Amino acid sequence: MLRSIGFCVLLSFATNGFAEMQEMADEELSSVQGAGFGFVLDGIMLDASAANITINDIERVKADGTKENMPVKLSEFYLSGSGSNKGANKTPVTLGRLNHPFTVTLGKGEDMRALSDTWELRSKVVREGGANKTVQYWAPSGASQWVQTTPSNVAVLTLAFPERMTSGGSSCISGYAGAGLNCSSDPSGRADLGMRFDFSVGGGRKDILDFDLAQLTMDGSYLRLWGDNSRKQLVGEALVNIFAKNLDISACTAPEAAANCSAAAALGGTLYLTNAYANIALGYGKSQPLQFDVNSNGQFVLELSNPVNTSGTAAQRNAQAADFYANTPRTNLVFDNMNIGYGRPPANGFANMPGAVVNSNGQAVVGAGGLNGGFNFGRNEISGLSFNYLKVTSRDL
Amino acid sequence: MISKVGVVFVAVLAMPALAEMQALDDDTLSSMNGQGGVYLSGEFSINKDGGVLWSKPVSNNPSTWTASQRSCANAGATTPENCGMRIAIRSEEVGGWYVLDNLKGVFSFEGLTLRTRTINSGFNGDGAAFNKDVLEFGLPNEVKFKDGSFAFGVANQGGWQNKSLSVANGGNPSYQQTNIFSAKIDGTIRMQGNVLIFPQN
Amino acid sequence: MHPTLRFAKTACALMCSVLLSATAHGAMVELADNELSEVTGQAFINLTTDSHAGVNYTRINFGMDIETQLNMNKLKLGLYGRTGEAANTADINIDNFALGSVNANDTINPFRISNPFLELAYKDNKVVGVRLGFGEAQGHLSGNINTYTGNLAIDIFGKGSYLGPKITCGWDFIVCLPAKGLVSGVWANEDFKAEASLVNGSGNADPVRGTMAGLTNGTKLSMPDSSAAANFLLGLFTSQNCGLLGVNTCFNLSDYGSIPIGKFDNQTQQFVGTANGVFLSMQTENVQWRDQQDASKFITALAGAFMNLPRNADGTAAITLSFQQALEGIARKDTCLGSATHGC
Numbered sequence: 054m055l056r057s058i059g060f061c062v063l064l065s066f067a068t069n070g071f072a073e074m075q076e077m078a079d080e081e082l083s084s085v086q087g088a089g090f091g092f093v094l095d096g097i098m099l100d101a102s103a104a105n106i107t108i109n110d111i112e113r114v115k116a117d118g119t120k121e122n123m124p125v126k127l128s129e130f131y132l133s134g135s136g137s138n139k140g141a142n143k144t145p146v147t148l149g150r151l152n153h154p155f156t157v158t159l160g161k162g163e164d165m166r167a168l169s170d171t172w173e174l175r176s177k178v179v180r181e182g183g184a185n186k187t188v189q190y191w192a193p194s195g196a197s198q199w200v201q202t203t204p205s206n207v208a209v210l211t212l213a214f215p216e217r218m219t220s221g222g223s224s225c226i227s228g229y230a231g232a233g234l235n236c237s238s239d240p241s242g243r244a245d246l247g248m249r250f251d252f253s254v255g256g257g258r259k260d261i262l263d264f265d266l267a268q269l270t271m272d273g274s275y276l277r278l279w280g281d282n283s284r285k286q287l288v289g290e291a292l293v294n295i296f297a298k299n300l301d302i303s304a305c306t307a308p309e310a311a312a313n314c315s316a317a318a319a320l321g322g323t324l325y326l327t328n329a330y331a332n333i334a335l336g337y338g339k340s341q342p343l344q345f346d347v348n349s350n351g352q353f354v355l356e357l358s359n360p361v362n363t364s365g366t367a368a369q370r371n372a373q374a375a376d377f378y379a380n381t382p383r384t385n386l387v388f389d390n391m392n393i394g395y396g397r398p399p400a401n402g403f404a405n406m407p408g409a410v411v412n413s414n415g416q417a418v419v420g421a422g423g424l425n426g427g428f429n430f431g432r433n434e435i436s437g438l439s440f441n442y443l444k445v446t447s448r449d450l
Numbered sequence: 451m452i453s454k455v456g457v458v459f460v461a462v463l464a465m466p467a468l469a470e471m472q473a474l475d476d477d478t479l480s481s482m483n484g485q486g487g488v489y490l491s492g493e494f495s496i497n498k499d500g501g502v503l504w505s506k507p508v509s510n511n512p513s514t515w516t517a518s519q520r521s522c523a524n525a526g527a528t529t530p531e532n533c534g535m536r537i538a539i540r541s542e543e544v545g546g547w548y549v550l551d552n553l554k555g556v557f558s559f560e561g562l563t564l565r566t567r568t569i570n571s572g573f574n575g576d577g578a579a580f581n582k583d584v585l586e587f588g589l590p591n592e593v594k595f596k597d598g599s600f601a602f603g604v605a606n607q608g609g610w611q612n613k614s615l616s617v618a619n620g621g622n623p624s625y626q627q628t629n630i631f632s633a634k635i636d637g638t639i640r641m642q643g644n645v646l647i648f649p650q651n
Numbered sequence: 652m653h654p655t656l657r658f659a660k661t662a663c664a665l666m667c668s669v670l671l672s673a674t675a676h677g678a679m680v681e682l683a684d685n686e687l688s689e690v691t692g693q694a695f696i697n698l699t700t701d702s703h704a705g706v707n708y709t710r711i712n713f714g715m716d717i718e719t720q721l722n723m724n725k726l727k728l729g730l731y732g733r734t735g736e737a738a739n740t741a742d743i744n745i746d747n748f749a750l751g752s753v754n755a756n757d758t759i760n761p762f763r764i765s766n767p768f769l770e771l772a773y774k775d776n777k778v779v780g781v782r783l784g785f786g787e788a789q790g791h792l793s794g795n796i797n798t799y800t801g802n803l804a805i806d807i808f809g810k811g812s813y814l815g816p817k818i819t820c821g822w823d824f825i826v827c828l829p830a831k832g833l834v835s836g837v838w839a840n841e842d843f844k845a846e847a848s849l850v851n852g853s854g855n856a857d858p859v860r861g862t863m864a865g866l867t868n869g870t871k872l873s874m875p876d877s878s879a880a881a882n883f884l885l886g887l888f889t890s891q892n893c894g895l896l897g898v899n900t901c902f903n904l905s906d907y908g909s910i911p912i913g914k915f916d917n918q919t920q921q922f923v924g925t926a927n928g929v930f931l932s933m934q935t936e937n938v939q940w941r942d943q944q945d946a947s948k949f950i951t952a953l954a955g956a957f958m959n960l961p962r963n964a965d966g967t968a969a970i971t972l973s974f975q976q977a978l979e980g981i982a983r984k985d986t987c988l989g990s991a992t993h994g995c
Contacts, residue, residue, distance in 0.1 A: 088649070088650075088651050089649075089650050089651070090647050090648060090649050090650050091647070091648055091649075091650040092645055092646060092647045092648070093584075093645075093646045094643060094644075094645055094646075095586075095643055095644040095645070095646050096642065096643040096644060097589075097641070097642070097643035097644075098641060098642045098643060099639065099640070099641045100639070100640045100641070101637075101639045101640075103637050103638040103639070103640065104595065104635060104636065104637030104638055104639050105634075105635070105636040105637045106633060106634070106635050106636075106637075107633065107634045108631065108632070108633050109524055109601075109629075109632045109633065109634065110601070110629040110630070110631065110632045110694040110696070111694060111696045111697060111698055111711075112694050112696070112697040112698070113697065113698050113699075114697055114698070114699045120697065122524040122527075123698055124524075127633075145642060145643055147573070150573070150574075150576050151569065151573055151576040151577065151579075151580040151646075152576055152579065152580065154648075154650070156650050158650060158651075172995075174990070174991060177993070179908075179983075179993065180906075180980070181908065181979070181980060181982040181983070182979050182980075182982055183978070183979045188991075188992050188993045189990055189991040189992060189993070190747060190987070190991050190992070190993040190994035190995060191987070191991050191994060191995040192724065192994065193724060239574065241574065252698065252709070254698060254700050254709050255700060256700060258707070260709050260771070260773075284542070285542060285543035285544070286541055286542030286543065286545070287541035287542065304771060304777075304778040304781075305773070305776055305777050305778065306707065306709075306773045306776050306777075307776065314776060314777075315776060317777070318775065318776035318777040319777075320777075321775070321777035322773075322776075322777030322778040322779075324778075345541075346541075346542060346545050346546070347540075347545055347546025347547060347548060347604040347605070347606070348545065348546055348606075349545065349546060349606050350546075350606060350626055351546055351604060351605045351606035351607075351625070351626030351627055351628055352546075352604065352626070352628055352695075353546075353604045353628065353630065359757070359758075359759055359988070360988070361757045361988045361989070363756060363757050363758050370757050370988065370989060371989040371990050373988075373989070374757070374987070374988035374989025374990070374991075374995075375989055375990075377988070378987070378988075378989070378991070378995045383724075393778070393935050394777065394935060402732075403731075403732075404732075405731075405732035405733055405734045406731055406732065406733045406734065406954075406955070407733075407734050408733060408734045408735035408736065408859065409735075409858055409859040409953050409954075410937060410953075410954070411856070411858060411953075416951070417858070417937045417951040417952075417953050418937055419704070419937050419938070419939055419951055420774075420936055420937060421936060421937050421954075422934075422935070422936040422937045422953060422954025422955075423935040423936040423954050427935065428934075428935035428936075428954060428955070429731050430728075430729050430731060430933060430955070430956065431729060431730045431731025431732075431741075432727070432730040432731070432741075433727065433728045433729065433730070433956075434725060434726075434727050434728075435723055435725070435726055436723070436724050436725045437722075437723055437724025437725060438721060438722070438723045438724075439721065439722055439995070440719060440720070440721045441720040441721065441722070441751075441753065441759060441986075441987070441988055441995075442718070442719060442720040442721075442751070442759045442761055443717075443718070443719045443720075443721070444717070444718045444719070444761075445715055445716070445717050446715065446716045446717075447604075447628055447695040447714055447715055448695065448714045448715065448716060449628070449695065449714055450694070450695060450696075450697050450712060450714035450766075628694070628695055629694055630695075
């Protein structure tokens with residue numbers, strides 16, 4: 054008897070299915086806004102301590118005036134999850150979230166938005182030249198909103214970090230409200246980043262600069278690029294946000310042959326920043342795009358030109374200026390607490406710094422001041438910075 | 451006689467009467483998952499022994515070079531070095547060039563993976579709401595560099611020209627290149643993790 | 652054409668990887684030594700070192716020319732408790748800080764900076780100070796100065812014709828009357844000057860978180876000569892307790908809306924020179940920084956945050972005001988486009 058083992062292979066093809074491809078009507082097609090992709094860094098960790106990375110093209114001027122290349126060694130570079138204790142215990146971290154990823158998109162300028170602090174025009178009375186007069190000035194209103202900063206009718210390429218939101222989200226710096234409350238990265242999605250530069254400055258000594266950032270996030274940062282027809286060049290706008298709970302910068306000097314600075318020197322020269330953030334805004338696409346050129350002398354030129362068209366009427370110029378000042382993203386650099394050689398402040402803060410040390414002639418006594426070599430600089434801020442004009446040109450030294 | 455223990459393989463083809471092939475409806479088809487992926491290892495070198503444009507001169511002094519020679523050693527170095535690849539881009543109608551110069555070295559990695567993955571859970575609760583497929587690039591555990599280098603700068607001409615030679619000798623005294631940043635990399639960078647990529651609109 | 656396509660087409664057209672080579676003919680040209688450094692490319696950053704009195708300095712110089720007109724809502728450095736100072740004050744606190752100015756037709760007068768640098772001071776192998784300096788600076792610096800720590804170069808003067816009538820003579824009329832006659836007569840057009848510094852309301856020096864600038868107690872105005880009359884006048888022309896001959900000699904910093912950095916010609920309203928020693932520094936103890944204006948000198952910066960707005964190379968101050976003008980302050984220049992002027 055035959056035993057038959059049958060292999061039954063069923064091949065089937067979709068026929069009259071339920072999800073048939075159909076043509077999109079024109080009105081549906083035009084509502085698609087830009088295309089691109091998002092990405093998330095899942096379980097990332099990076100450690101370059103086994104690599105020899107040297108940065109060149111900084112020259113050292115010797116005592117006799119001649120110049121030679123001074124290599125700067127990047128002797129430490131790591132990216133890890135937070136809580137790594139300056140890179141000692143690295144753990145993987147997931148940067149970006151599936152619903153708030155890093156994105157690379159190409160879209161229309163009129164569809165893009167940026168979160169910007171809204172400023173308003175106010176007046177005050179000042180006394181000048183012996184008389185009172187009323188003057189106008191702009192000041193932050195305290196609110197922020199999403200505004201269109203890119204010009205209309207251009208295709209804009211955007212590279213963006215996870216976004217900042219209008220509402221919801223987490224505190225951009227945990228435990229500190231001043232930096233903003235609506236970052237999309239949650240506390241587990243913050244990174245520790247560190248790098249150390251060794252500069253061989255000559256004379257048998259090397260300067261060591263060691264940066265360690267803890268609980269770093271860069272939500273809301275972006276770089277946008279498009280072609281400007283009237284200027285016939287590539288222009289853009291950028292916003293770089295850096296939020297860090299702690300930033301330690303150790304600056305000390307050691308003999309060339311030593312591996313590290315002495316422990317006392319490293320601690321004594323460490324800058325401790327707590328609750329530090331930077332929002333660096335370059336360019337307001339509609340009227341002041343960021344231009345990065347190379348001039349015909351082979352030097353680079355970074356330019357932010359006057360957002361107002363000076364050949365217009367006063368009414369037109371006032372309107373352009375009002376739009377710029379109300380909406381342009383501003384640059385802020387805030388270090389809520391900065392100490393050198395003093396460590397992190399205790400819960401109730403440090404004791405008062407001593408007064409100025411001046412002698413009986415009112416002259417400062419060199420070497421005096423500070424408290425056991427450390428100093429608490431307290432809060433430092435540069436806020437609400439905007440450029441009416443900027444042109445940076447490099448030149449040979 | 452046919453052995454009783456003979457195993458007869460009968461490939462039974464679908465016949466109209468018995469196991470007829472039938473179209474799988476879309477619901478069933480869409481619930482099938484595929485499994486597959488790619489595992490890549492590689493090594494490639496760029497201009498490890500110099501490139502096609504410039505031969506290595508004997509000295510590091512530009513005034514002694516012939517028109518087809520160039521050394522990319524640092525300022526003040528005694529021995530000349532081969533040059534890497536050069537890419538120049540001009541982003542305006544009239545102006546200078548951005549240059550990625552002296553790009554060279556040996557670069558190798560092992561264990562770069564590529565596969566698709568369906569995410570519908572995890573990620574602190576975001577996965578369930580996301581519920582889509584992503585392309586997952588698994589980063590290699592180690593990326594090795596040997597004598598890698600590059601320089602980023604700006605120049606007033608796209609191609610490199612020897613500033614120390616006169617035009618008659620094949621150079622161009624008015625050529626100017628300003629290096630903004632250059633680096634040399636040697637050794638191993640350790641990494642781990644995945645990059646998940648998905649469409650966004 | 653669709654903007655995307657046009658952009659792509661332009662980008663492609665402009666992208667060029669130009670690889671040229673040309674044949675050479677013999678003649679080798681001698682290179683000067685400084686040209687040897689241009690092997691791969693010129694760098695715009697270099698590093699220099701210095702040392703003085705046990706302190707080592709490392710300085711990173713940037714080869715850059717910067718023209719800018721900017722505004723800041725707040726510049727606040729060093730907000731911490733300091734013994735002897737009022738609570739919640741900062742070492743440097745300037746609202747509506749601006750560099751450069753804007754004309755009525757919205758054209759811009761930029762603030763110029765050349766060759767900025769970053770310098771670190773090390774003592775006992777640890778950093779004790781950092782400064783951001785400008786090799787050369789020129790332009791108007793504006794702001795509402797709430798507190799200031801640093802050097803601020805202001806000269807205050809009184810013309811003879813202004814001071815003369817204020818002299819009253821008593822029992823000392825033998826010397827006094829001739830002196831008064833000289834001041835009102837021959838010396839009527841002379842400027843009797845003195846350097847102002849940071850003071851408090853009683854005329855005492857207040858170099859940290861100063862809110863006023865003026866003549867410290869005991870400061871004497873300069874005399875045209877050293878005659879007996881001049882020596883007599885020295886006693887009268889000495890500031891005490893913010894007063895001199897009944898004239899106020901101390902003024903609120905907040906009245907100085909704009910300060911010219913670099914030599915400014917009031918007649919032509921143009922800048923005719925640059926200031927070479929402007930810097931902003933932070934230090935953990937009093938530190939000496941080398942003076943950019945005169946390399947043999949050092950400027951002592953106080954612990955904390957410190958801003959140096961120096962005298963011009965020829966010794967003249969950034970601001971020179973008569974007592975009358977000082978009372979009125981200096982009007983702030985327009986630093987904003989459009990209708991606003993005092994901050995944006």
